[in-house]
Amino acid sequence: MTIGFIATLFAIGIVGSFISGMLGIGGAIIKFPMLLYIPALLGVGSFTSHEVSGITAVEVLVTSISGVLAFRKGNYLNAKLIFIMGTAVLVGSLGGSFLSSSFSEEGVNIVYGIFALLAAVLMLIPRKQVPDTTEVTFNKPLAAGLALFVGVGSGIVGAGGGFLLVPIMLVILKIPTRVTIASSLAITFISSIGSSIGKISTGQVEWLPFIILAVAAIIAAPLGAKVAKTMNTRALQIFLALLITLTAVKIWTDILF
Numbered sequence: 326m327t328i329g330f331i332a333t334l335f336a337i338g339i340v341g342s343f344i345s346g347m348l349g350i351g352g353a354i355i356k357f358p359m360l361l362y363i364p365a366l367l368g369v370g371s372f373t374s375h376e377v378s379g380i381t382a383v384e385v386l387v388t389s390i391s392g393v394l395a396f397r398k399g400n401y402l403n404a405k406l407i408f409i410m411g412t413a414v415l416v417g418s419l420g421g422s423f424l425s426s427s428f429s430e431e432g433v434n435i436v437y438g439i440f441a442l443l444a445a446v447l448m449l450i451p452r453k454q455v456p457d458t459t460e461v462t463f464n465k466p467l468a469a470g471l472a473l474f475v476g477v478g479s480g481i482v483g484a485g486g487g488f489l490l491v492p493i494m495l496v497i498l499k500i501p502t503r504v505t506i507a508s509s510l511a512i513t514f515i516s517s518i519g520s521s522i523g524k525i526s527t528g529q530v531e532w533l534p535f536i537i538l539a540v541a542a543i544i545a546a547p548l549g550a551k552v553a554k555t556m557n558t559r560a561l562q563i564f565l566a567l568l569i570t571l572t573a574v575k576i577w578t579d580i581l582f
Contacts (some may be wrong), residue, residue: 417476
């Protein structure tokens with residue numbers, strides 16, 4: 326691995342983890358396309374879709390827990406929400422990660438593209454502004470069912486599922502924005518445990534790139550979470566919607582054309 330490749334991976338880790346901490350997502354929605362396209366575009370190296378999904382699965386563990394620790398004060402971590410959705414997403418991600426080894430490269434990209442498209446559609450649906458409070462009520466069976474669905478797909482692509490959990494929590498479950506950001510990081514961490522077990526067991530993890538990205542995550546994710554505490558919640562939602570939409574467009578353009 327060249328110095329240029331290492332520097333590129335570290336830069337991807339810093340940018341991706343900062344945005345992850347700020348938006349309450351594990352970072353796969355950002356890092357999957359960045360790892361797949363940027364090193365190859367710069368001519369410093371390349372990864373297959375399976376390698377990217379393995380690296381991001383384990384790296385999301387570090388990014389999400391770093392963000393959770395930054396949110397531990399302020400009552401934004403909702404224990405009931407985290408337990409219900411975290412349990413369901415863990416079961417799904419464990420199953421999906423073992424299934425992933427039987428998917429082709431294009432199959433992994435298609436699953437990722439479907440999830441990115443779903444997230445983009447959810448984020449673009451107009452909704453009433455939910456008061457920015459720490460008081461939360463939600464439909465528990467619906468939350469568990471949706472988390473299970475997200476877990477299976479996220480296990481396949483090596484994501485924690487935060488990029489889809491966040492719009493689900495905001496739009497369908499109507500959870501306040503800051504509680505969504507903090508709690509989704511904790512749920513994503515739980516999800517990534519299942520994804521990591523499956524990816525490691527089936528030999529899909531490249532360890533040196535993971536270490537580089539993990540170091541960057543430890544530095545950048547808490548900084549992003551700190552920024553999220555002070556940013557306007559509407560601005561956070563718009564930024565996430567644009568990010569997911571652009572990613573979905575890029576992935577589907579590559580799949581179709």
